[in-house]
Amino acid sequence: MNNTCDYRGTVLVAGSTGKTGLWVVKRLQHYGIPVRVLVRSARKAAVFGNTVEVAVGLVQNSADLTEAVKGCDAVISALGSSQFFGEASPAEVDRNGAIRLADEASRMGVRHFAMVSSIAVTRWYHPLNLFAGVLSMKYAAEEHVRSLFSRENRSYTIVRPGGLKDGDPLQFRLHVDQGDRIWNGWINRSDVAELLVESLWLESAKNKTFEVINEAEEVQESLEQYYGKLSN
Numbered sequence: 001m002n003n004t005c006d007y008r009g010t011v012l013v014a015g016s017t018g019k020t021g022l023w024v025v026k027r028l029q030h031y032g033i034p035v036r037v038l039v040r041s042a043r044k045a046a047v048f049g050n051t052v053e054v055a056v057g058l059v060q061n062s063a064d065l066t067e068a069v070k071g072c073d074a075v076i077s078a079l080g081s082s083q084f085f086g087e088a089s090p091a092e093v094d095r096n097g098a099i100r101l102a103d104e105a106s107r108m109g110v111r112h113f114a115m116v117s118s119i120a121v122t123r124w125y126h127p128l129n130l131f132a133g134v135l136s137m138k139y140a141a142e143e144h145v146r147s148l149f150s151r152e153n154r155s156y157t158i159v160r161p162g163g164l165k166d167g168d169p170l171q172f173r174l175h176v177d178q179g180d181r182i183w184n185g186w187i188n189r190s191d192v193a194e195l196l197v198e199s200l201w202l203e204s205a206k207n208k209t210f211e212v213i214n215e216a217e218e219v220q221e222s223l224e225q226y227y228g229k230l231s232n
């Protein structure tokens with residue numbers, strides 16, 4: 001498996017202790033990229049041993065985020081809500097938290113912001129939105145990221161996956177689309193992580209928003225070709 005890349009810089013991973021975030025950290029380390037993780041408690045960072053820098057903080061707290069992004073070249077967000085109300089709700093995490101993180105990243109000179117969103121984010125009437133408007137919250141964050149990181153010398157990549165599954169990366173041929181036209185489908189979290197990580201150095205990934213699901217089992221060398229299929 002290829003493990004070379006031209007990318008230089010430290011990457012902050014938000015949502016690092018989540019199922020996708022753990023894969024983002026693994027894939028960054030596969031390519032030898034220095035990682036800083038944002039974690040809600042120092043105890044949770046134990047899973048990484050001493051292989052990463054650790055920033056403890058909540059996405060509710062701008063000062064925590066300023067410290068977390070300081071000196072980072074890029075941010076990858078795999079944040080996600082898990083409760084109807086409170087600290088891990090869609091409004092707090094998927095919208096306000098992601099927006100706050102993007103604001104601090106932009107203010108502190110981060111050059112690239114990559115994030116996980118979801119298929120169907122533009123469809124307010126989708127049943128998933130019954131979970132406290134989670135899709136609409138993600139869409140609001142997407143819009144903010146696009147407006148902040150499409151400026152000069154900045155870039156963004158927004159990955160909208162179908163349903164997430166566990167399993168190793170690069171085991172499936174993928175189907176990518178734009179315009180939020182996919183209604184269902186699955187993808188491994190590890191492939192979402194790989195797409196986010198490859199967005200750090202691929203010019204074809206810059207300033208792209210796209211949907212992605214599995215197409216068929218077929219080992220992949222890299223996921224670069226899928227970025228080549230996207231238009232702006």
Ligand SMILES: NC(=O)c1ccc[n+]([C@@H]2O[C@H](COP(=O)([O-])OP(=O)(O)OC[C@H]3O[C@@H](n4cnc5c(N)ncnc54)[C@H](OP(=O)(O)O)[C@@H]3O)[C@@H](O)[C@H]2O)c1
Nearest residue numbers: 015016017018019020040058059079080087088118163164
């Ligand atoms: N499940 C699906 O089928 C599906 C489909 C499409 C898109 N998505 C989206 O894909 C993303 C990744 O999914 P996943 O299953 O990997 O998520 P996950 O395992 O639930 O991870 C969510 C991460 O967000 C962190 N977090 C939550 N509230 C926080 C706060 N207030 N401050 C700082 N960090 C906070 C969690 O920290 P802790 O570890 O401390 O809880 C965790 O690291 C999510 O946005 C999800 O909505 C999911």
